Amino acid sequence: MPAMSLRNRDRGGGRPRRALPAALALALAALLAGATPAWAAAQPEPVNEFVPIDELPEEDRLPAAPFLITAYSIVWILAFGYFWLLSRRQADVERDLAELARRRPVPDDDDDPLEAA
Amino acid sequence: MTRMTGRWSIVRLAVAAVMFAVAPLLIAQAPYEATMGLVAKIVYFHVPVWFMMFLAIFVCGISSGIYLFRERPAADRLAVSAAELAVLFGAMGLTTGPLWARVSWGAWWVWDVRLTLALILEMTFVAYLLLRKYGGPGSDKLSAGLALFGMFNVPIVYVSVNVWRTLHPSTTVVPTLGASMAGPFWWCVLAFLALFLVMLEGRRRLADQEAELDRLRLAYDEEY
Structure with missing residues (x-):
């Protein structure tokens, strides 16, 4: 129970x-x-056939100017970016060369390779 | 000598700066293309950057050949410098192209022969740089072989639009440009050439300094 x-x-x-x-x-x-x-009333008519037209309607065309400006901007960003990268690497190498020259005793002769570099 | 080279670099940089300052005026005055309209003006940057990429690849390939067969370290340094520029200008071409394609073709990218081969060419030189950076001893010779392979691909990429069916305009477009379009176009090509020479000279000098630094470090380690 x-x-x-x-x-x-x-x-x-x-x-x-x-x-x-x-x-x-x-x-x-x-x-x-x-x-x-x-909800059903809000649906567009089903597409039963494709109707060809010669010209794209104005509202469907992508505005070209932003694409053009973006393309030109990208080229400049990459070019300046590369110059910036190059100058940074150059500064690193010059710093390392100076560091090496500081650690190394100064030779007596004039043709010091560090100066040439 | 170094001072002379530096002076030439400044002259080249000044020439490039003046040319690029004038270029937008010429591009703005050039007529629109009949079917593509405004967006076709991307051609004034898009095609010259590809020309510079091809030029960089030829410099890299020929220098790599000299390094492989004559073992000249200076040629190897020039090859590395040019390979970097090939990747840079290739990246410019591969980003400006889809922006043009989106408006003209309605798609950012299509896997057609020209686009696919151009992407492979870019990846070849990315692989070259990765091999140089992480390949360890002997990677200089391997990458030189890769550069030769890349150089022989350039003519295939160039003529691909004439050989295979593709959406991309054919190689006859540039030679048949009317005077009003050809003037700004060749101006931009020369401006990019000046920029290319400045970049190549700067990168080559950096490569020379890096080589000198390596040599001095080795000498220092042996001495102390």
Whole structure:
């Protein structure tokens, strides 16, 4: 008897958990059923054939100026970027050469390779 | 000698600066292309940067050949410098092209022969630079071989538009440009050539200094 009551209690406890998704599904179905006519009415006509035209409508044409300006800008950004990179690398090498000259004792003769570099 | 080279670099830089300052005026006055309109004016930068990429590849390939067969380190340094410029100008071409294509063809990129071969050429020289940077000992000879391979691909890329069916305009477009378009176009080519020479000279000097630094470091390590 206690076992039976426990099982019954389980069933009773499970009922709200099953009822909730069912209620939500029902509400969603009702919502969709109510909304469908308006939603369907808003759809464009299906395309049954392609109609060729010679000229693209004005509103479909991409404005060319931003593309042109972007193209020219990219070339300049890359060119200046390369010059900047080159000058940074040059400064690094010159710093290393100076560092090496500082660590190395100055030779007596005039033809110091570090100066030539 | 170094001072003389530096002076020539400044002259070349000044020439390039003046030419690029005048270029927008010439481009603005040039007529529109009949079917593509305004966007076709990308041609004044797009084609010259490809010319410079091809020139850089030829410099790199010939210098690499000299390095491979005559073992001249100066030629190798020139090859590395030119390879870097090939990647730079290739990147310019590969970014300006899709901007033009988006308006003219309605697509940023199509896998047609010219575009695909140009991309492969760019990747070849990216591979060259990666090999030089991470390849370790012997990578100079390997990369020189790769540069020769890249150089022999240039004519194939160039004539690809005449041999295969492609969306890209053919090679007859530039020689048949009318005077009103040809003037600004060749002006821009010369301006990019001046810029290319300045960049190549600057990069080559950097390569010479790096080589000198390596030599001095070795000498220092042996001495102390």
